[in-house]
Amino acid sequence: MVMKFVLLPWKPELIFTGTSVMGINPETGKFCSHVDFWDSIVNNDYFSLEGLWDVFKQLRVYKTPDLETPKYRILKRTANYEVREYTPFVVVETNGDKLSGSSGFNDIAGYIFGKNSTTEKIPMTTPVFTQAFDADMSKVSIEIVLPLDKDIDSLPDPNQETVSLRKVEGGIAAVLKFSGKPTEEIVYEKEKALRSSLISDGLRPKKGCLLARYNDPGRTWSFTMRNEVLIWLEEFSLD
Incomplete structure:
Protein backbone atom coordinates (compact mmCIF):
# COMPACT_ATOMS: atom_id res chain seq x y z
CA MET A 1 0.00 0.00 0.00
CA VAL A 2 1.31 3.45 -0.99
CA MET A 3 -0.25 6.59 0.51
CA LYS A 4 0.59 10.27 -0.03
CA PHE A 5 0.74 12.28 3.20
CA VAL A 6 -0.90 15.44 1.82
CA LEU A 7 -0.79 17.36 5.12
CA LEU A 8 2.88 18.17 4.50
CA PRO A 9 3.83 20.48 1.61
CA TRP A 10 6.29 18.00 0.03
CA LYS A 11 3.63 15.22 0.14
CA PRO A 12 5.83 12.29 1.22
CA GLU A 13 4.83 8.74 0.33
CA LEU A 14 4.03 6.29 3.11
CA ILE A 15 4.71 2.72 2.02
CA PHE A 16 3.49 -0.34 3.90
CA THR A 17 3.71 -3.96 2.85
CA GLY A 18 2.89 -7.06 4.86
CA THR A 19 0.04 -9.40 5.70
CA SER A 20 -3.51 -8.69 6.79
CA VAL A 21 -5.27 -11.32 8.89
CA MET A 22 -9.05 -11.11 8.87
CA GLY A 23 -11.26 -12.95 11.36
CA ILE A 24 -14.74 -14.11 10.37
CA ASN A 25 -17.61 -14.82 12.74
CA PRO A 26 -18.79 -18.33 11.74
CA GLU A 27 -22.33 -17.57 12.85
CA THR A 28 -22.82 -14.38 10.85
CA GLY A 29 -20.21 -14.84 8.15
CA LYS A 30 -19.05 -11.26 8.75
CA PHE A 31 -15.58 -9.93 9.52
CA CYS A 32 -15.04 -9.52 13.24
CA SER A 33 -11.31 -8.75 13.48
CA HIS A 34 -8.52 -7.28 11.39
CA VAL A 35 -4.79 -7.31 12.21
CA ASP A 36 -2.03 -5.95 9.96
CA PHE A 37 1.54 -7.27 10.17
CA TRP A 38 4.03 -4.85 8.57
CA ASP A 39 7.22 -6.17 6.95
CA SER A 40 9.15 -3.15 8.23
CA ILE A 41 8.71 -3.69 11.99
CA VAL A 42 8.89 -6.50 14.54
CA ASN A 43 6.43 -5.19 17.13
CA ASN A 44 3.04 -5.29 15.42
CA ASP A 45 0.94 -4.57 18.50
CA TYR A 46 -2.13 -2.32 18.05
CA PHE A 47 -0.15 0.72 19.21
CA SER A 48 3.53 0.19 18.56
CA LEU A 49 6.22 2.82 19.16
CA GLU A 50 8.30 0.99 16.57
CA GLY A 51 5.46 1.39 14.08
CA LEU A 52 5.10 5.08 14.92
CA TRP A 53 8.83 5.61 14.37
CA ASP A 54 8.59 3.75 11.05
CA VAL A 55 5.90 6.20 9.91
CA PHE A 56 7.88 9.21 11.15
CA LYS A 57 11.01 8.16 9.21
CA GLN A 58 9.02 8.16 5.97
CA LEU A 59 7.99 11.79 6.44
CA ARG A 60 11.45 13.18 5.73
CA VAL A 61 11.90 15.67 2.91
CA TYR A 62 12.88 14.22 -0.47
CA LYS A 63 12.73 16.47 -3.52
CA THR A 64 11.74 14.38 -6.54
CA PRO A 65 11.54 16.34 -9.83
CA ASP A 66 8.28 16.23 -11.74
CA LEU A 67 9.79 14.18 -14.56
CA GLU A 68 9.11 10.75 -15.98
CA THR A 69 10.86 7.87 -14.19
CA PRO A 70 11.18 4.13 -14.89
CA LYS A 71 8.02 2.27 -13.91
Missing part, protein backbone atom coordinates in the same frame (compact mmCIF):
# COMPACT_ATOMS: atom_id res chain seq x y z
CA TYR A 72 8.18 -0.07 -10.95
CA ARG A 73 5.95 -1.84 -8.45
CA ILE A 74 6.92 -2.12 -4.78
CA LEU A 75 6.71 -5.76 -3.75
CA LYS A 76 8.04 -5.43 -0.22
CA ARG A 77 9.36 -2.76 2.13
CA THR A 78 11.51 -3.77 5.08
CA ALA A 79 13.11 -1.58 7.73
CA ASN A 80 16.22 -1.25 5.56
CA TYR A 81 15.21 -1.45 1.89
CA GLU A 82 12.47 -1.83 -0.71
CA VAL A 83 12.09 -4.64 -3.22
CA ARG A 84 10.82 -3.33 -6.56
CA GLU A 85 9.76 -4.96 -9.80
CA TYR A 86 10.89 -2.79 -12.73
CA THR A 87 9.38 -2.91 -16.20
CA PRO A 88 11.80 -2.69 -19.17
CA PHE A 89 13.24 0.69 -20.13
CA VAL A 90 15.84 2.10 -22.51
CA VAL A 91 18.94 4.08 -21.55
CA VAL A 92 21.49 6.13 -23.43
CA GLU A 93 24.89 5.49 -21.89
CA THR A 94 28.61 6.00 -22.07
CA ASN A 95 31.61 5.11 -19.94
CA GLY A 96 31.90 6.75 -16.53
CA ASP A 97 34.74 7.03 -14.07
CA LYS A 98 33.19 6.27 -10.66
CA LEU A 99 29.78 5.71 -9.11
CA SER A 100 29.51 9.21 -7.67
CA GLY A 101 31.10 10.84 -10.72
CA SER A 102 29.62 12.80 -13.61
CA SER A 103 32.19 11.97 -16.28
CA GLY A 104 30.39 11.36 -19.59
CA PHE A 105 27.17 13.11 -18.57
CA ASN A 106 27.56 15.90 -21.12
CA ASP A 107 27.86 13.30 -23.90
CA ILE A 108 24.64 11.48 -23.04
CA ALA A 109 22.82 14.75 -22.27
CA GLY A 110 23.94 15.96 -25.70
CA TYR A 111 22.16 12.97 -27.27
CA ILE A 112 18.77 13.93 -25.81
CA PHE A 113 19.35 17.62 -26.57
CA GLY A 114 19.62 16.84 -30.31
CA LYS A 115 23.12 15.56 -30.96
CA ASN A 116 21.82 12.47 -32.74
CA SER A 117 21.25 11.27 -36.30
CA THR A 118 17.90 13.09 -36.68
CA THR A 119 18.65 16.07 -34.36
CA GLU A 120 15.59 14.99 -32.36
CA LYS A 121 15.22 16.56 -28.92
CA ILE A 122 14.08 14.03 -26.33
CA PRO A 123 12.41 14.99 -23.01
CA MET A 124 14.56 14.78 -19.89
CA THR A 125 13.74 12.11 -17.32
CA THR A 126 14.96 11.18 -13.86
CA PRO A 127 17.05 9.64 -12.32
CA VAL A 128 20.54 9.69 -13.79
CA PHE A 129 22.07 6.25 -13.21
CA THR A 130 25.68 5.31 -12.72
CA GLN A 131 26.15 1.55 -12.84
CA ALA A 132 28.99 -0.69 -11.72
CA PHE A 133 28.91 -4.05 -13.47
CA ASP A 134 31.42 -5.95 -11.33
CA ALA A 135 32.07 -6.62 -7.66
CA ASP A 136 35.16 -4.38 -7.65
CA MET A 137 33.17 -1.41 -9.04
CA SER A 138 35.92 -0.96 -11.64
CA LYS A 139 33.73 -0.80 -14.78
CA VAL A 140 31.22 2.06 -14.58
CA SER A 141 28.73 3.53 -17.04
CA ILE A 142 26.63 6.69 -16.75
CA GLU A 143 23.08 6.48 -18.09
CA ILE A 144 20.01 8.60 -18.78
CA VAL A 145 16.68 6.79 -18.94
CA LEU A 146 14.72 7.59 -22.11
CA PRO A 147 10.94 8.16 -22.08
CA LEU A 148 8.92 4.96 -21.89
CA ASP A 149 7.14 5.69 -25.18
CA LYS A 150 10.49 5.49 -26.99
CA ASP A 151 11.35 2.17 -28.61
CA ILE A 152 15.02 1.30 -29.05
CA ASP A 153 14.47 0.38 -32.72
CA SER A 154 12.93 3.74 -33.61
CA LEU A 155 15.27 6.01 -31.64
CA PRO A 156 17.87 8.02 -33.58
CA ASP A 157 21.46 6.85 -33.51
CA PRO A 158 23.98 8.71 -31.34
CA ASN A 159 26.45 10.93 -33.18
CA GLN A 160 29.34 9.87 -30.93
CA GLU A 161 30.81 6.38 -31.12
CA THR A 162 31.31 6.34 -27.35
CA VAL A 163 27.56 6.80 -26.74
CA SER A 164 25.14 3.89 -27.19
CA LEU A 165 21.56 2.83 -26.57
CA ARG A 166 20.67 -0.20 -24.46
CA LYS A 167 17.41 -1.85 -23.43
CA VAL A 168 17.27 -2.77 -19.75
CA GLU A 169 15.02 -5.80 -19.41
CA GLY A 170 13.86 -4.82 -15.94
CA GLY A 171 13.50 -7.33 -13.15
CA ILE A 172 13.60 -7.36 -9.36
CA ALA A 173 15.86 -4.91 -7.53
CA ALA A 174 16.47 -4.14 -3.88
CA VAL A 175 16.67 -0.40 -3.22
CA LEU A 176 18.14 1.63 -0.37
CA LYS A 177 17.02 5.26 -0.35
CA PHE A 178 19.05 8.08 1.20
CA SER A 179 19.45 11.85 1.10
CA GLY A 180 22.46 14.17 1.04
CA LYS A 181 25.39 14.51 -1.32
CA PRO A 182 26.26 11.02 -2.61
CA THR A 183 30.05 10.95 -2.26
CA GLU A 184 31.95 7.84 -3.31
CA GLU A 185 32.54 6.86 0.32
CA ILE A 186 28.87 7.20 1.22
CA VAL A 187 27.73 5.25 -1.86
CA TYR A 188 30.11 2.40 -1.03
CA GLU A 189 28.83 2.34 2.56
CA LYS A 190 25.21 2.21 1.38
CA GLU A 191 25.98 -0.55 -1.14
CA LYS A 192 27.76 -2.59 1.53
CA ALA A 193 24.91 -2.12 4.03
CA LEU A 194 22.27 -3.07 1.44
CA ARG A 195 24.15 -6.15 0.26
CA SER A 196 24.70 -7.26 3.86
CA SER A 197 20.97 -6.89 4.64
CA LEU A 198 20.00 -8.87 1.54
CA ILE A 199 22.34 -11.75 2.34
CA SER A 200 21.16 -11.73 5.98
CA ASP A 201 17.56 -12.01 4.74
CA GLY A 202 18.41 -14.99 2.53
CA LEU A 203 18.22 -13.14 -0.81
CA ARG A 204 20.69 -13.49 -3.69
CA PRO A 205 22.07 -10.12 -4.83
CA LYS A 206 23.83 -9.91 -8.19
CA LYS A 207 27.28 -8.40 -8.67
CA GLY A 208 27.58 -4.65 -9.07
CA CYS A 209 25.05 -1.95 -8.27
CA LEU A 210 23.45 1.25 -9.54
CA LEU A 211 23.40 4.70 -8.03
CA ALA A 212 20.26 6.69 -8.90
CA ARG A 213 20.47 10.48 -8.54
CA TYR A 214 17.18 12.32 -8.95
CA ASN A 215 18.22 15.96 -8.51
CA ASP A 216 20.31 18.66 -10.12
CA PRO A 217 23.07 19.13 -7.48
CA GLY A 218 23.45 22.78 -8.43
CA ARG A 219 19.80 23.59 -7.73
CA THR A 220 18.90 21.35 -4.79
CA TRP A 221 19.68 21.59 -1.09
CA SER A 222 21.77 18.54 -0.22
CA PHE A 223 19.51 17.44 2.66
CA THR A 224 16.53 17.20 0.26
CA MET A 225 18.34 15.22 -2.44
CA ARG A 226 16.84 11.86 -3.32
CA ASN A 227 19.43 9.16 -3.97
CA GLU A 228 19.10 5.39 -4.22
CA VAL A 229 21.42 2.42 -4.39
CA LEU A 230 19.94 -0.48 -6.38
CA ILE A 231 21.11 -4.08 -6.53
CA TRP A 232 19.46 -6.52 -8.91
CA LEU A 233 18.34 -9.82 -7.36
CA GLU A 234 18.79 -13.29 -8.82
CA GLU A 235 15.28 -14.23 -7.77
CA PHE A 236 12.59 -13.14 -5.34
CA SER A 237 9.39 -14.63 -4.00
CA LEU A 238 6.82 -13.25 -1.60
CA ASP A 239 6.21 -16.75 -0.20
